[in-house]
Amino acid sequence: MAGTTSNIHILVLNGEKDENLKVASCTSCAALGTGAIQPNRPNVRRQWSRPPLVVVIPAVEQEDIAAQNILWFCQFVSLSTNFSLTMHLTKEHSFEQQPPVTKTPKRIRLSAVFIHADDMLVITAHEARLITEVSLDAAPRLGPPTSYVNVFLDPDPTEDGYNQKRTAISVKTSSPAWNQTFKFFIPQDIDEGARIHVAVWERQGGDDHYVGGLSVSVIQLMSVPLLGWYALLPRDTAVKSYTKLRIRSEIAAQQPSQTCTSSSNSTSVYSEDETSDMLDVFVDDTVDSSPLERNRQNAIRALLVALEDTTDRMDLCMNVFAEPLNIDLTSEQHSALFANIDELKGSFRQFTDNLVSRRVEETNRFEVIGDLLKSFLSTTGSKFTVYVLSRDTAQQTMEQLKKTSTDFASFLSQQVSTRPGVDLESLLSAPVMLLHSLPQLIEEILTNTKEGHADYLILKDVKSQITELQKKIAAQVTKMRTMNRLSFYEDHLTSMDHSPLPFKLLQPSRSFIKEETVLLEFARRTLLRNKKSRPRHVTILVFNDCILLTEKNEASGQETTYSLLNPGNKPLYLNEIYVDNDDGSNDVFFGSKSNSFIIHAENHRQKVQWINYLKADQYHTRCFDGSHDQYLPNGRAFEPAKISLRDVILPSGCELGFSLRPDNPGIIAEVRQGTPAMEAGLQNIDAVIRINQISVSGLSHEGIMELLRLPLDKINLTVQRLLRRVTVLRDIDHSFGLVLQGSKPTVIKRIDPNGAAERAGLRLGDILLEVNGIYVGNLHHKRVVGILRKCSQGVRLLVRPTLRSIVFQLAPNFSRDLLGFSLMQKGKSFLHVCSLEEDGMASTAGLELGDQLWEINGRNVRSKTKEFTETLLEKVCAGEAACLRLVVLSTLRHVTLQGQMLGINITGERPPRIGNVDNDSIAERAGLRPGDVIWAVNGRNVLKATHSQVVNSIRACTTRVVLSVPLT
Numbered sequence: 003m004a005g006t007t008s009n010i011h012i013l014v015l016n017g018e019k020d021e022n023l024k025v026a027s028c029t030s031c032a033a034l035g036t037g038a039i040q041p042n043r044p045n046v047r048r049q050w051s052r053p054p055l056v057v058v059i060p061a062v063e064q065e066d067i068a069a070q071n072i073l074w075f076c077q078f079v080s081l082s083t084n085f086s087l088t089m090h091l092t093k094e095h096s097f098e099q100q101p102p103v104t105k106t107p108k109r110i111r112l113s114a115v116f117i118h119a120d121d122m123l124v125i126t127a128h129e130a131r132l133i134t135e136v137s138l139d140a141a142p143r144l145g146p147p148t149s150y151v152n153v154f155l156d157p158d159p160t161e162d163g164y165n166q167k168r169t170a171i172s173v174k175t176s177s178p179a180w181n182q183t184f185k186f187f188i189p190q191d192i193d194e195g196a197r198i199h200v201a202v203w204e205r206q207g208g209d210d211h212y213v214g215g216l217s218v219s220v221i222q223l224m225s226v227p228l229l230g231w232y233a234l235l236p237r238d239t240a241v242k243s244y245t246k247l248r249i250r251s252e253i254a255a256q257q258p259s260q261t262c263t264s265s266s267n268s269t270s271v272y273s274e275d276e277t278s279d280m281l282d283v284f285v286d287d288t289v290d291s292s293p294l295e296r297n298r299q300n301a302i303r304a305l306l307v308a309l310e311d312t313t314d315r316m317d318l319c320m321n322v323f324a325e326p327l328n329i330d331l332t333s334e335q336h337s338a339l340f341a342n343i344d345e346l347k348g349s350f351r352q353f354t355d356n357l358v359s360r361r362v363e364e365t366n367r368f369e370v371i372g373d374l375l376k377s378f379l380s381t382t383g384s385k386f387t388v389y390v391l392s393r394d395t396a397q398q399t400m401e402q403l404k405k406t407s408t409d410f411a412s413f414l415s416q417q418v419s420t421r422p423g424v425d426l427e428s429l430l431s432a433p434v435m436l437l438h439s440l441p442q443l444i445e446e447i448l449t450n451t452k453e454g455h456a457d458y459l460i461l462k463d464v465k466s467q468i469t470e471l472q473k474k475i476a477a478q479v480t481k482m483r484t485m486n487r488l489s490f491y492e493d494h495l496t497s498m499d500h501s502p503l504p505f506k507l508l509q510p511s512r513s514f515i516k517e518e519t520v521l522l523e524f525a526r527r528t529l530l531r532n533k534k535s536r537p538r539h540v541t542i543l544v545f546n547d548c549i550l551l552t553e554k555n556e557a558s559g560q561e562t563t564y565s566l567l568n569p570g571n572k573p574l575y576l577n578e579i580y581v582d583n584d585d586g587s588n589d590v591f592f593g594s595k596s597n598s599f600i601i602h603a604e605n606h607r608q609k610v611q612w613i614n615y616l617k618a619d620q621y622h623t624r625c626f627d628g629s630h631d632q633y634l635p636n637g638r639a640f641e642p643a644k645i646s647l648r649d650v651i652l653p654s655g656c657e658l659g660f661s662l663r664p665d666n667p668g669i670i671a672e673v674r675q676g677t678p679a680m681e682a683g684l685q686n687i688d689a690v691i692r693i694n695q696i697s698v699s700g701l702s703h704e705g706i707m708e709l710l711r712l713p714l715d716k717i718n719l720t721v722q723r724l725l726r727r728v729t730v731l732r733d734i735d736h737s738f739g740l741v742l743q744g745s746k747p748t749v750i751k752r753i754d755p756n757g758a759a760e761r762a763g764l765r766l767g768d769i770l771l772e773v774n775g776i777y778v779g780n781l782h783h784k785r786v787v788g789i790l791r792k793c794s795q796g797v798r799l800l801v802r803p804t805l806r807s808i809v810f811q812l813a814p815n816f817s818r819d820l821l822g823f824s825l826m827q828k829g830k831s832f833l834h835v836c837s838l839e840e841d842g843m844a845s846t847a848g849l850e851l852g853d854q855l856w857e858i859n860g861r862n863v864r865s866k867t868k869e870f871t872e873t874l875l876e877k878v879c880a881g882e883a884a885c886l887r888l889v890v891l892s893t894l895r896h897v898t899l900q901g902q903m904l905g906i907n908i909t910g911e912r913p914p915r916i917g918n919v920d921n922d923s924i925a926e927r928a929g930l931r932p933g934d935v936i937w938a939v940n941g942r943n944v945l946k947a948t949h950s951q952v953v954n955s956i957r958a959c960t961t962r963v964v965l966s967v968p969l970t
């Protein structure tokens with residue numbers, strides 16, 4: 003090459019593939035520009051054979067995306083044609099060293115477990131890798147594929163296609179992550195040849211192409227589960243077998259003494275049981291070396307560095323300051339200074355250790371970290387809040403000690419002189435500084451994470467979680483500072499005659515806005531500008547509902563005091579003040595009916611600020627009653643419970659330290675002290691939603707216990723704070739301020755405004771589970787009311803909220819159809835969720851069958867038509883909103899029937915209803931009533947099913963039947 007041009011030459015030669023083939027030298031040719039391709043004949047995409055193909059690329063920097071595309075193109079050529087490939091670099095330094103191209107099979111990670119307690123086969127399609135091989139019959143495409151998974155049982159015992167399942171569509175990613183669980187009820191007389199088939203499909207244009215699949219015998223799954231990675235086999239092989247794959251690093255971790263040799267394509271065969279149809283293959287994951295992934299790795303390392311630096315600073319603070327001062331300071335002073343920094347440091351240290359353990363030694367890269375971040379924020383959020391709220395007190399304590407204790411001041415000076423840069427104030431502020439920088443660090447990771455990555459949605463949730471945490475802490479700090487400020491003014495503010503104030507300044511709804519000393523004139527009539535008094539300096543205290551005119555008294559060596567100047571010793575309420583201004587000056591006129599005042603502002607900017615301060619409109623909060631149909635009524639009784647999920651990782655092979663409620667499957671009953679469950683932050687109001695990414699919805703207590711006993715290295719629990727403990731004290735009129743409805747369970751139908759129940763935090767629709775420790779979920783209405791009436795002063799309740807807030811994280815131009823739920827409306831009644839995709843986007847977010855829709859992104863839709871609501875949903879999805887927020891109310895209860903003779907018959911209408919209920923039967927004791935609409939049988943939607951399909955679904959379940967019927 004002449005001049006300064008340095009090129010990468012790629013030559014593809016004719017010939018059959020032969021490992022011993024010697025590739026000739028590359029032919030030089032003129033540079034055609036970055037990424038240019040010079041074929042010897044047109045239509046190269048389809049005419050791969052015969053003529054040689056020369057590709058010339060100018061040498062570029064590592065971050066050049068065009069170069070990465072060419073490398074992918076070359077890999078495509080080498081894998082999908084009978085050409086040999088060589089690459090010559092004519093520059094001494096070029097690309098970052100790329101991993102060798104290996105022919106690892108396309109693969110999918112599955113969990114297939116048979117639950118003997120429920121006669122149920124649970125299949126979870128976790129994720130797949132589709133980039134390692136290219137189909138021979140497909141042309142090269144631009145961008146990653148769109149894919150989904152089909153899971154079906156053959157032969158299907160239901161004969162109605164119910165056992166034909168499909169995941170949601172994963173858009174434009176070569177590493178799709180579905181994490182979708184499907185459940186198949188297996189009858190005892192199942193055909194011995196029945197098999198579960200799993201097939202992955204790619205969608206290109208309007209056509210679907212088969213990628214690969216596998217199948218396994220149902221009889222085999224009853225004894226041995228499938229857990230891990232499996233190859234996607236060709237269609238003719240997939241219908242009768244499966245091939246298990248294991249990552250090389252996993253083998254090394256499980257069998258450190260075992261060694262294996264691999265061939266040149268880094269794949270070797272290993273079989274634990276030669277008689278089985280399982281072929282064990284060692285593979286290495288394809289290393290993503292794109293600029294986006296490199297930026298992601300750098301962002302994760304930046305997060306790790308920030309966490310380690312903060313942890314080291316807290317450790318230094320404990321060793322250098324906290325421990326030595328523990329002797330000289332009182333316990334109150336020491337606690338005020340350092341608060342819970344030791345506890346916070348322990349959480350940071352554990353998280354950084356867990357994050358470092360996620361780094362793959364072979365590649366020095368991080369794969370999935372979102373679950374760790376989510377768990378860290380869930381367990382550390384309350385500790386962050388306590389620490390940040392204590393900073394004002396710590397600052398005041400430090401300033402006071404510096405003034406009053408010479409030993410303390412000299413100790414600080416000594417530490418700074420012996421350890422330059424070690425300052426107590428900066429060390430104490432390290433966690434607060436990290437809290438401010440966390441959103442930016444997480445945003446950087448999220449920006450460089452592909453949408454199809456397993457971390458993408460979790461990181462979006464983490465970002466929202468940290469933002470909500472910051473808002474919550476900021477609100478609490480503001481509230482605390484306001485309360486302190488109000489208490490200060492109440493203690494230091496008196497009337498002109500030095501008597502106490504005739505009104506109460508400290509009010510729950512009152513907040514402090516501003517304190518400023520201005521030049522003020524008093525007048526005798528309202529806004530009478532020609533009757534001016536002599537201006538004087540007045541300190542104005544502005545609150546959200548009123549202002550106080552005071553005279554500030556600052557005596558040396560004494561605390562500041564204030565004298566109230568308000569006429570009549572009464573506050574000037576903002577909603578009674580008239581505000582005016584003079585365009586020709588910087589004066590602001592304001593007053594009430596009997597008095598007026600003039601503020602002489604220093605400039606126009608200060609004038610505008612005071613006009614805004616004195617206007618009451620900006621402080622009015624939204625508060626609507628039932629007459630405003632655009633919003634829901636305000637008040638705690640209508641405040642929906644937020645659904646938040648967090649991941650908890652527990653070790654296997656030891657006592658976990660928690661038990662589950664047999665009467666409410668999945669809800670934690672007890673957490674024992676000093677166990678891994680207690681250390682992970684589990685509580686007896688949490689519910690287990692997933693076990694190792696397998697949904698437990700619809701499983702019995704015994705079935706969930708089977709999942710917990712799976713032979714895995716660790717147990718990853720996804721839990722939700724489901725229940726609430728509330729203490730309600732009787733009101734002055736000796737009432738609890740609530741009305742109950744229904745039996746087995748009993749539900750809160752109405753809550754009195756500002757009554758005892760609302761003040762305690764109860765919400766409309768809450769289900770009563772315990773009253774003073776007595777389980778009442780299976781009791782009749784009269785017995786529950788009787789127990790409540792026996793409580794003299796107050797009562798402790800355990801409730802399950804049904805009024806909930808569901809949040810969907812949306813991508814740009816999101817499709818309404820991908821939400822995974824549909825609505826129905828009969829006449830002018832409320833809208834209800836009538837169908838849900840099994841473990842799809844909606845059900846994963848927390849939406850349930852039968853939910854009554856109340857609100858969409860703040861808009862009340864309870865009285866709206868289905869057409870209006872669907873149009874609103876489409877607009878929100880297609881707009882620029884980052885999320886969709888629904889407020890829904892649960893309307894169904896799930897009744898479990900165990901036994902042979904249930905004592906009910908089913909009507910032949912649609913939707914199906916319960917006809918007669920036999921006296922003292924299993925159905926009657928469970929609380930079923932004639933006329934109850936059956937929405938689902940064992941989680942299967944039967945609203946549109948025929949009478950025979952409903953009856954067969956009930957009869958097929960020999961161990962237990964779960965019917966979903968209305969709550970009341």
